[in-house]
Amino acid sequence: METVKLEVFRYDPEKDKAPYFKEYEVPVEGTLLNALLYIKDNLDPTLAFRAFCRSEVCGSCSMKVNGKTKLACKTPMRELYETWKGKPLKIEPLNHMKVIKDLVVDIDKPIEKMKTLIPWLVPDPRVVPTDPMHESIIYPEEMKAYKDQIHCMLCFSCYSACEAVEDNERYRGPFAFSKAYRFQVDRRDIETAKEKRIRYAISGGLWSCVQCQKCLYVCPKGVKPAEDIQNLRGQAVRKGFTDKPGAKKLKHFVDWIYATGQINRLYLPEEVYGNREAREKLTKAYESMGVEVWEVPKPTKGLMKFRDIYLEILSREEKALELDFSHVRKIDKLVSDVFKADICTIVDKVHQKEEKTKGLIGRLKELFGGSDG
Amino acid sequence: MLEYDIVIVGGGGAGLYAALWAAENTILKVAVMTKVYPTRSHTGAAEGGINAVLTHSVGDSPEAHAYDTVKGSDFLADQDAVDIMCKMGAAVIYDIAHRGVPFSRRPDGRIAQRPFGGASFPRTCYAADKTGFYILQTLYEQCLKNNVTFLNEWFLLSIIHNGEKVEGLTAWDIRNGGVHLIKTKAVILATGGHARVYWNRTSNALGNTGDGTAAVLRAGLPVKDMEFIQFHPTGLAKTGILVTEGARGEGGYLRNKDGERFMKRYAPEKMELAPRDIVARAIQTEIDEGRGCGPNGDYVCLDLTHLGEKRINERLPQTREHAILYEGVDPVKEPIPVAPTAHYSMGGIDTDKLGRTSIKGLFAAGECACVSVHGANRLGGNSLLDVLVYGRLTALEAVKYADEASDTQPSASKLKDDERRILELMEASGKESMPKLRRELGEVMMKHFGVFREESSMREGLEKIYEIRERAKEVKVYDTSKKFNTDLISVLEFLNLVEIAPAIALPAIERKESRGSHARKDYPKRDDENFLKHSVVVKGEDGELSLSWKPVVITKFPPEERKY
Numbered sequence A: 001m002e003t004v005k006l007e008v009f010r011y012d013p014e015k016d017k018a019p020y021f022k023e024y025e026v027p028v029e030g031t032l033l034n035a036l037l038y039i040k041d042n043l044d045p046t047l048a049f050r051a052f053c054r055s056e057v058c059g060s061c062s063m064k065v066n067g068k069t070k071l072a073c074k075t076p077m078r079e080l081y082e083t084w085k086g087k088p089l090k091i092e093p094l095n096h097m098k099v100i101k102d103l104v105v106d107i108d109k110p111i112e113k114m115k116t117l118i119p120w121l122v123p124d125p126r127v128v129p130t131d132p133m134h135e136s137i138i139y140p141e142e143m144k145a146y147k148d149q150i151h152c153m154l155c156f157s158c159y160s161a162c163e164a165v166e167d168n169e170r171y172r173g174p175f176a177f178s179k180a181y182r183f184q185v186d187r188r189d190i191e192t193a194k195e196k197r198i199r200y201a202i203s204g205g206l207w208s209c210v211q212c213q214k215c216l217y218v219c220p221k222g223v224k225p226a227e228d229i230q231n232l233r234g235q236a237v238r239k240g241f242t243d244k245p246g247a248k249k250l251k252h253f254v255d256w257i258y259a260t261g262q263i264n265r266l267y268l269p270e271e272v273y274g275n276r277e278a279r280e281k282l283t284k285a286y287e288s289m290g291v292e293v294w295e296v297p298k299p300t301k302g303l304m305k306f307r308d309i310y311l312e313i314l315s316r317e318e319k320a321l322e323l324d325f326s327h328v329r330k331i332d333k334l335v336s337d338v339f340k341a342d343i344c345t346i347v348d349k350v351h352q353k354e355e356k357t358k359g360l361i362g363r364l365k366e367l368f369g370g371s372d373g
Numbered sequence B: 001m002l003e004y005d006i007v008i009v010g011g012g013g014a015g016l017y018a019a020l021w022a023a024e025n026t027i028l029k030v031a032v033m034t035k036v037y038p039t040r041s042h043t044g045a046a047e048g049g050i051n052a053v054l055t056h057s058v059g060d061s062p063e064a065h066a067y068d069t070v071k072g073s074d075f076l077a078d079q080d081a082v083d084i085m086c087k088m089g090a091a092v093i094y095d096i097a098h099r100g101v102p103f104s105r106r107p108d109g110r111i112a113q114r115p116f117g118g119a120s121f122p123r124t125c126y127a128a129d130k131t132g133f134y135i136l137q138t139l140y141e142q143c144l145k146n147n148v149t150f151l152n153e154w155f156l157l158s159i160i161h162n163g164e165k166v167e168g169l170t171a172w173d174i175r176n177g178g179v180h181l182i183k184t185k186a187v188i189l190a191t192g193g194h195a196r197v198y199w200n201r202t203s204n205a206l207g208n209t210g211d212g213t214a215a216v217l218r219a220g221l222p223v224k225d226m227e228f229i230q231f232h233p234t235g236l237a238k239t240g241i242l243v244t245e246g247a248r249g250e251g252g253y254l255r256n257k258d259g260e261r262f263m264k265r266y267a268p269e270k271m272e273l274a275p276r277d278i279v280a281r282a283i284q285t286e287i288d289e290g291r292g293c294g295p296n297g298d299y300v301c302l303d304l305t306h307l308g309e310k311r312i313n314e315r316l317p318q319t320r321e322h323a324i325l326y327e328g329v330d331p332v333k334e335p336i337p338v339a340p341t342a343h344y345s346m347g348g349i350d351t352d353k354l355g356r357t358s359i360k361g362l363f364a365a366g367e368c369a370c371v372s373v374h375g376a377n378r379l380g381g382n383s384l385l386d387v388l389v390y391g392r393l394t395a396l397e398a399v400k401y402a403d404e405a406s407d408t409q410p411s412a413s414k415l416k417d418d419e420r421r422i423l424e425l426m427e428a429s430g431k432e433s434m435p436k437l438r439r440e441l442g443e444v445m446m447k448h449f450g451v452f453r454e455e456s457s458m459r460e461g462l463e464k465i466y467e468i469r470e471r472a473k474e475v476k477v478y479d480t481s482k483k484f485n486t487d488l489i490s491v492l493e494f495l496n497l498v499e500i501a502p503a504i505a506l507p508a509i510e511r512k513e514s515r516g517s518h519a520r521k522d523y524p525k526r527d528d529e530n531f532l533k534h535s536v537v538v539k540g541e542d543g544e545l546s547l548s549w550k551p552v553v554i555t556k557f558p559p560e561e562r563k564y
C-alpha cells in the first residue's frame, strides 16, 4: 500500500513546554480525515482533532496542510500526495486562535465577535406576520440576494487565512461580515437592525479589510466574504456613515475618479482625515524638491465620456448612489476656477494648450488662501 | 457545583428549538449542554426536508398526514402522539420560517412542498438540498439572539434521580477536563440517535452514539422499541455515507453483478423508486444470494452513467462529489457501489405523548426519544418535524414543571462514581483495542441485526455482543491528559454503544413477527394479535436487561395491511 508521512503539530499546554511535530505514516487513501482517524485508531490514540459529520457539512475539521487551509474530510489524500509529490505533509491547527490541544483551537472568540454583528433575523412586523399561523410571503428571486451567505458552516477557515485578523485584534472576521450581510439584504429584516449592523460592522473593523481575497479562496462552501464586505461598505456609505476614515476614503476615491478620472493624493489627507496642513506641507515638500505637483489632476481627453462609463459601472454594481454629486460639483468648481472655464470646455482646452496648465499651484494657493507661515 | 433550572442536553434541532422556546417563555436559568458545537450536530446533515400540512396544501390535511404516518409506522405509532405532531406541523414550519429559515418558495412566494416516500400528498417542505443545515444554523442564530447559555463541548455522563424526580446530572468538561456535578430541576435529553452501533455502515455522524439513551439505561429507566433501526438503501459501500434518494429519482438504475436491473423482480412497477425498506431489502437479498458486485460481493451498483455528465452536474452535484471523494468513483464514468446503511433509530427513551418520561422533570425529544410517532418505520421528512414539535413541547413542559418544582439536592456519589470510572479506564489493562472491538461490534450488528433477521442468527449475535461487552472491560484510555481528551471521549462513546447493542438485540429476538424495519426471515408476516405492542427494555441493578411490553395507542386508524 502506498503511504505518505504526516508531520502533525502536537501541543498539550499542560505537558509540553513548546509545540512539536510528530511523524506518522498513513495510507494514501480516502480523505485527510480518514488518515487522521487511521492515526487515532492504529498509531496514536492521543492525537486530538475535531471531526463529526465526515461529509463536509458540519465545519469541524478545518486545518492547515503545508500552510494551506483545508477541510480534512473534503481533501483527498491522493490529491495531497500528488500536489506535494509524495513529500511529508505538515498538518497544523488554524491560525489566529489559541491552540487548546494539538489541532484543536479555541473558536469561542470568533463566535463572540460574530455575535456583535447581530447575525440573526430581526423581523420587521410589517413584513413578517406576528400571527404564527400566518405565512410570510417571500419570492424565489429575492432569496438570490443571500444564496451564498447562508452556506457558511462556521468552519473558521477564512478567519484563519484573513490578513485583517492578523493585523487587527478587533477585526470581526470574514465569515462574521458575511453572516451579517445575509440579513442586510433580507427584506424581512427591520431597518433599525440593518442600521445597527452597519454601525457595529464599522466599529468591528469593516474598513480594515485589505481585500486580499483570501477568504474567498479558502472557503469550502463558496461564501464570498470579501465581496460581502465591499457591499457592506457600500451600504455604510449609502446610509451616510461617512464619518469614518474608511468610508470617507471610499467616497473620496469614487468622487475624484468620477470628477477627474483619477484619485487625488494631495486632497486625500484633508478629505479623509481632516488634515488640511498635510496638503500644504506635501505641496511644499514637492516644490522644494523641484517636483511638479498637480493639486487638481489634469483633466484628460474624453473625461466626459469616461464619466458616463464610470457611472454605468457604478450603477451596474448598484453603487451609483455612492457618488456624491455635491462633492463632485465642488471638485468641478475647483477645476473650473483654476482653468477659468467650464469643465466641459476645459477638457478640450487643456489638450489644445498643454503649456498653460503649468504653475497651477500658485493659483490654487491663492484660491484656498493657504497659510504656509 | 453548577446550578440551573433546566438543562437541555443536546444542541441539535431538538435541543436548540427547546432552548429557544424555553428562553422565550421563562426567566428560569436554562443551559444547553452539547458535546460538539451546536451547529455541528447531525441535524445539519438532513437534506431532504420536513413534512407538514400548510394552509395552502391543497386537498391535504393533518388527518391525512397522520394516516400516512401511522401506516408508514406499520401501525406501531401511538396515534394520539401522531395526531399532536401532525396538527402542529404548520405552526412549527411558519415559526422557523419567520425566524429566517430560507425555505424554498413557489413562484407565488409560498413555501414549496414536494412529494416524498410514503406520503399521499406533496407535503415535504425543503430548503434546497440542505434543509437540516439551514434549520440548525437558523436556530443557533436565534439562540444567540436570546443569549442562551451554552455548555459547548461538555459530555453527559449520568442522570441523577431519586426514583421519582430528576435531581441533576454529571458531565465531563471536554475542553478543560474534569467531572462536574450539575444541579437542575429539569432535564431535556436531546442527544440524537444511536445508528453508530452499526459502526462500519452508517450514514450517521461519528458521534451519533446514543449517549443519552445509554445514560437512561444506566439510570435504570426504560427504553422503547429499540429493535427498530431504519436502513437507507443506498449508502456508499466503503463508508455508509448517504447517496440521496434523488439519485434514483433522477433515473439512476440499480444493478447486480450480472448487470441486471434487479428491482424488476421486487417492485416491477415502481422499480428503483419503490419505498426505502423495499429497496433496502431487495439490495440485501441480492447481496445475500451472491449477486453482489465487487471482490466480496458485498454491494450493488447504482448506475448513473446514462444520465450524462451535464445532468449529473446539474441535478446531483453533491452525489458526484461524494462518490469521487469517499468512494473514489466518478458516477459520470462508472456506477457507484452502494449497500444499505444504518440511518435512523426509531427506538429510544420511552416518553409519553408530551415527551415526559416516568421520572418527573426528565424529558426527551428528537431522535433519542421514542414517543412513539414513528413506530416501526419512520417516513422521510417526519424526523425533523418530530424534532421541532417535541423540542418545543418538552420545553414548555419543562418550564411548567421547573416553575413549580422544589429545590433538588443531587448527591455527590454519582460524581465520585464517574470520576472513578474514568480513572479506571485510564488505568485499565489495554488488553483489548477499542477501535478493533468497535469494528467487531459494528460487524456483529450488521450481520445479525441488519436488514434481515432470524432467530438463530440473532441468538448467535447476542452471544457475541455479550462477549464484546466482557472484553470491553479491558479497553484502555491511553491519553491521560485532561484537556481535550478525545481518546477518553471515543472510549466513553464506544461503551455507550456496548450498552445499547443488547437493548436492540433482546427485543429484536423476542419480536417474532415482521413489522416496519424489523424484517424477520423466520416470521415474514406482521402479527397484530401478538405483537401490536411496544417493547420496553430496562436494565436492572444486576446489569441485566429485562423486556416487557406496552400497548399501542390506537384512536382513529385501525390496523390494516401496509401496501403501497
Ligand SMILES: Cc1cc2nc3c(=O)[nH]c(=O)nc-3n(C[C@H](O)[C@H](O)[C@H](O)COP(=O)(O)OP(=O)(O)OC[C@H]3O[C@@H](n4cnc5c(N)ncnc54)[C@H](O)[C@@H]3O)c2cc1C
Residues within 6 Å of the ligand: B009, B010, B011, B012, B013, B014, B015, B033, B034, B035, B036, B037, B038, B041, B042, B043, B044, B045, B046, B047, B048, B049, B050, B051, B131, B132, B154, B155, B156, B157, B190, B191, B192, B193, B203, B204, B205, B208, B210, B211, B212, B242, B343, B344, B365, B366, B367, B368, B380, B381, B382, B383, B384, B385, B387
Ligand atoms: C444523512 C441524513 C439525512 C437525513 N435527512 C433527513 C430528512 O431529510 N428529513 C428528516 O426529517 N430527517 C432526516 N434525517 C434524520 C434527522 O436528521 C435526525 O433524526 C435529526 O436531525 C435528529 O435531531 P436531534 O436534535 O434529535 O439530534 P442531533 O441533531 O443528532 O443532535 C444531538 C445533539 O446531542 C448532543 N449530544 C449527544 N451526546 C451527547 C453527550 N453525551 N453529551 C452532551 N451532548 C451530547 C450532540 O452534541 C448534538 O448537539 C436524516 C438523517 C441523516 C443521518
Ligand code: SF4
Residues within 6 Å of the ligand: A158, A161, A162, A163, A164, A165, A173, A174, A208, A209, A210, A211, A212, A213, A214, A215, A216, A225, A226, A229
Ligand atoms: S479580503 Fe478582507 S476579509 Fe477577506 S481575507 Fe482579505 S482582509 Fe480578510
Ligand code: SF4
Residues within 6 Å of the ligand: A151, A152, A153, A154, A155, A156, A157, A158, A159, A174, A175, A178, A218, A219, A220, A221, A222, A223, A225
Ligand atoms: S465563510 Fe466559508 S470559510 Fe468562512 S467560516 Fe463560513 S464556511 Fe468557513
Ligand code: FES
Residues within 6 Å of the ligand: A033, A050, A051, A052, A053, A054, A055, A056, A057, A058, A059, A060, A061, A062, A071, A072, A073, A074
Ligand atoms: S467532519 Fe464535518 S466538515 Fe469535516
